[in-house]
Amino acid sequence: MNKINLIKTTIELERDELSSLAQRIDSSFENALDLINSSNKIIFAGIGKSGHIAQKIAATFTSVGLQSLFLHPVEALHGDIAIVNKNDTIILLSKSGNTTELLDLIPILRSLNCKVISILGNTNSYLAENSDIVLDGSVSKEACPINLAPTTSTTVALAIGDALAVASMQLRGFKAEDFAKSHPSGQLGKNITIKVKDIMHKGDKIAILNEHSKIKDIIIEISDKKLGCACVLDGENFLGIITDGDIRRILLKYDDYNNILAKDIMTKNPISIGGDAFIGSALDLMEKRESQINVLPVLDGTKLKGIIRIHDILGKGF
Numbered sequence: 304m305n306k307i308n309l310i311k312t313t314i315e316l317e318r319d320e321l322s323s324l325a326q327r328i329d330s331s332f333e334n335a336l337d338l339i340n341s342s343n344k345i346i347f348a349g350i351g352k353s354g355h356i357a358q359k360i361a362a363t364f365t366s367v368g369l370q371s372l373f374l375h376p377v378e379a380l381h382g383d384i385a386i387v388n389k390n391d392t393i394i395l396l397s398k399s400g401n402t403t404e405l406l407d408l409i410p411i412l413r414s415l416n417c418k419v420i421s422i423l424g425n426t427n428s429y430l431a432e433n434s435d436i437v438l439d440g441s442v443s444k445e446a447c448p449i450n451l452a453p454t455t456s457t458t459v460a461l462a463i464g465d466a467l468a469v470a471s472m473q474l475r476g477f478k479a480e481d482f483a484k485s486h487p488s489g490q491l492g493k494n495i496t497i498k499v500k501d502i503m504h505k506g507d508k509i510a511i512l513n514e515h516s517k518i519k520d521i522i523i524e525i526s527d528k529k530l531g532c533a534c535v536l537d538g539e540n541f542l543g544i545i546t547d548g549d550i551r552r553i554l555l556k557y558d559d560y561n562n563i564l565a566k567d568i569m570t571k572n573p574i575s576i577g578g579d580a581f582i583g584s585a586l587d588l589m590e591k592r593e594s595q596i597n598v599l600p601v602l603d604g605t606k607l608k609g610i611i612r613i614h615d616i617l618g619k620g621f
Contacts, residue, residue, distance in 0.1 A: 313446040313454065320442045320455040321462055321477030325441055332463075335420050335436045336470055342392040342418070344370040348379070349396035350404050352453040353460065357396045360464030367472045376404035379411075387415055393420045398440075398456045399426025409433045422460050438463055449543070471524055500578030500583050502616070503601050503609030504530055511536055513543070514566035521545060521565055532598045537570045541607045544600055575602045578609065582616045589613050 323534070339345060344363055349357035357373055364371035374393075387393070393412055397403050400423040412419055425443045440463055446454035470476075500588040510524035510533035512618045518598060525533045525547065535542045549568050553560055574592075576585050576599050588598050590613070601609040 309428065316444070317455050318486040320459055323443070324459050324462060326502040327566055331436055331438060332467070335438055336467055336474070337367065338418055338420065338436065339467060340471055340474060343388060343390040344372070345392050345394060346372055346374050346387060347394045348374045348408065349375050350376055350402050352457050353396040353398060353402070356457050356460050356464070357394070359461065360394075360455060360468070361394075363465060364470045364471075367468050368467070368475065368477050369471060376402075376408055378403075379408060380478065384408075384411055387412070387417060389416050392418045392420060395419060395430060395434070396423075396440075396460055397421065397428075397430055398424035398453060400425035402430070404431045405430060412430050422463050424456050433440040458505045484555075487562035497582050498578065499580050499582060499601055500574055502582065503578065504615075505523075505601075509563050509607070510536055512565045513537065514542055514564065515568070516565040518550075518560050519562045521568075522550060525550070530598070530610055530612065532610065534600060534610070535565050536607060539607075540605045541600060541602055542566075543571045544573050544598070545569045545598075546598060560621075573600060576611070577601065577603065581609075585611055586613070586616050 333565045344424075345361070347357035348354075349359040352374070359373045361373045372386070378571045379387075393408075395408075397405055400421070406429055409419070413433075415537065417433045418436075418501055420438065421430050422438045422440045423431055423434075425431070426437055426439050426441065440456065442455040442461045444450050445452060445456060508528060508530070510528040510530065512521060512524060512533050512535050514535055514537065516524075516535075521533060525531065525545070532544055534544055545564075545565060545568055549570065553563060553568050557563065574588055574596065576588060576603050585599055588599060595613075595614045599611050600607060603613055
């Protein structure tokens with residue numbers, strides 16, 4: 304058996320099922336979206352692989368500003384049902400539509416006057432009959448060769464959850480700034496909440512040279528400040544920057560380098576950034592170019608305000 308083809312076959316089967324799903328999106332999905340956006344909180348439930356998918360969708364909903372959580376159906380019947388309130392929406396996931404643990408929840412959910420949305424592989428089932436909105440998550444077959452292990456069915460269910468979450472974001476005008484509020488410790492959150500001036504090196508922590516500084520003085524200054532660079536100034540005006548890499552290239556290029564001055568090797572008008580920019584912008588400037596750079600001068604007009612390194616953004620603490 305060709306191993307590559309075995310892998311490709313599974314991916315192609317799941318792709319085809321997602322394509323089929325896209326073709327049958329109808330008003331039920333629109334109604335589900337309206338209900339989700341008007342709910343107090345969204346509670347997901349499922350058993351087995353459907354339960355794992357339900358947990359992931361709940362996490363996605365929460366990350367995009369929808370108060371959501373996963374409720375294990377068995378634990379619900381042993382006290383956890385107390386988290387469900389009248390204005391909540393329950394989203395049940397089941398391939399068969401006849402999952403016993405979910406069926407046992409229906410009478411209780413009805414008594415609490417909750418709205419029930421079901422993502423089902425079988426739209427002619429007990430859960431379908433007892434749901435306010437049914438979302439068709441059916442598949443023609445699983446990618447599993449014996450058509451048993453949930454594969455294409457879980458992919459389709461997850462895609463439905465992602466689609467509802469993304470559509471909700473767009474309808475609510477959920478922005479990157481909103482996302483950052485719930486991800487303050489992640490790199491994504493930091494990129495759009497922390498400004499360059501908050502973490503840049505400044506003052507006497509920066510190696511400062513004039514354009515007539517000699518190579519020995521340049522190396523001493525860069526080594527002493529330990530930022531991997533030195534800035535060349537004329538009074539208060541920024542002229543250019545010299546990095547460790549510039550020094551290495553000069554030493555490789557010349558045998559007699561004792562008379563080389565800062566003005567001979569500095570990069571004039573280098574890529575720079577302002578202090579009020581977010582660190583995500585600084586990271587983009589350093590990474591999204593043909594040759595990555597590791598340090599940026601922080602300027603206010605022609606005045607040097609600081610230095611920010613890629614390590615300051617991606618290193619410990621940032």
